[in-house]
Amino acid sequence: MRRALSTVLSTALLSGGAMAISASPAAAGIVCNDSPIYTISDKHTVWKPTNVHSDWARPGVTISYAKNKTGTWSATGTAQLGTEAGIIFAKASTSFSVSVGKTWSKSDTWTYSATVKKKPGKSKGRLMMSHEAKGFSVTKYRLVANGRQQCVKSKIWKKTGIVAPAKRNNNVWGIQYG
16 A cells, blocks of 8 residues: 555656645534524613604693504614614514514504603603613624634624614603703
């Protein structure tokens, strides 16, 4: 066997030719799944003002608000997500156990009343409906080979400050002062 290998090497060297040596797939390296992995972190609930509100009133006035209107609110910080927004909202929905999305809209008759209180530095108040939203950060990873026949997560990017409305109709009313 040594003699045969020696003859092949000598022939290749003398003829100036090249010799290809192939390695087994296991020796060449591990192949990792290249599907993106998204993780949701910095999770918190926030209440974001909607487009449903009364007119302004002075302190001491009781405001009654009864109106058939469509309440709406759109997610913030999503422009940076681009085409991946849908996938990220699905992952965030699972993480929060509450369905979230890019927008929320609800048509209803809103009926509430409250009294505007006197506040230092404020001259007016109005009833304001706020809608439940979920704030979070998302990190995108891919699996890459680490040179020791293992796949490890490699961070591609992290986006912070994303706030998405809950799809459910969960609202709070309060007085907004101005």
